[in-house]
């Protein structure tokens with residue numbers, strides 16, 4: 001097999017195959033367009049990630065950021081491998097619970113937690129709530145009164161306030177939050193969380209942030225940190241080919257900095273928490289579509305296919321890669337347009353692909369992160385999702401039916 005990746009390659013007849021299953025056979029069986037998920041790939045991504053950190057740090061746990069891809073099969077697979085879940089709403093806590101995560105395996109983040117959300121999180125006995133503002137801390141304190149609390153109250157700190165993000169507390173608000181928690185005796189466990197963004201291309205950014213957090217904690221006389229949650233943001237490596245980095249470099253930088261900074265201050269080492277999203281799921285999915293029309297317009301050639309920006313939205317720093325479903329041996333440049341009646345619905349301009357003909361398949365690689373969550377039914381129903389489990393295809397989401405548009409529920 002002529003491989004693009006360990007799970008994707010062209011078979012002897014030049015047809016793209018996923019975990020040994022030809023995408024042409026999947027389109028014949030399930031129609032076009034469709035999403036394909038490789039369970040094997042997901043499992044190996046998680047094992048590689050968990051191994052990189054566990055080999056360098058003794059107390060470490062992983063909370064998969066379920067907003068990245070909340071398909072129940074994805075969540076269940078990761079849970080079976082030992083992952084916990086990171087949620088940012090009651091809705092996501094509920095999804096996590098239904099996917100098998102116990103309350104104590106869930107951490108609750110996000111800039112908006114309503115009173116109902118906080119009560120729900122307490123009722124579910126979740127592991128931790130990371131407060132995002134002083135107002136939220138006050139509400140958490142109010143709602144915790146009279147409860148035997150099993151949930152740790154953490155703070156999301158912003159180590160880089162100069163970036164003007166809406167997320168997290170700056171250091172002076174955090175000092176006030178610690179005062180509030182201390183005065184209510186709610187700091188028997190100190191948990192600090194941060195999240196620096198997504199597709200972070202430089203592991204040293206984590207080190208710099210951890211050093212800033214430790215300096216702040218020392219300055220605020222907080223000498224015991226039970227849990228340090230450094231968030232997510234690890235890039236999808238096969239796509240970031242401009243850098244020769246791997247997850248080992250990130251694990252190295254984070255674990256070394258935490259150990260050095262805590263030992264230097266003679267503090268006990270905290271439990272380390274990671275909230276990976278994209279790095280676990282990005283390259284586990286592809287979207288396969290069909291070229292329906294090929295046309296010339298002026299000097300341009302266009303292929304119009306059935307995948308568009310409603311199927312694979314270019315959001316959250318997406319880094320898709322487009323390839324042909326068939327090796328034809330000769331290549332040419334073409335514009336690849338989607339089916340939407342909008343001139344901006346262009347998947348790629350002047351891209352070199354195998355000579356495309358009507359009926360050929362095209363593939364958008366690396367759409368396991370965020371895209372399935374953002375896929376909309378703008379003008380077209382949403383495609384089915386097929387999971388390949390040890391070479392066997394299984395439909396895990398059916399193609400959306402047009403009737404849903406008339407439903408009174410969002411479906």
Ligand SMILES: Cc1ncc(COP(=O)(O)O)c(C=O)c1O
Nearest residue numbers: 065195198232233234275277278
């Ligand atoms: C708090 C938090 N943790 C983790 C993640 C996962 O980020 P990524 O997919 O970049 O790893 C996100 C994503 O936005 C987040 O907001």
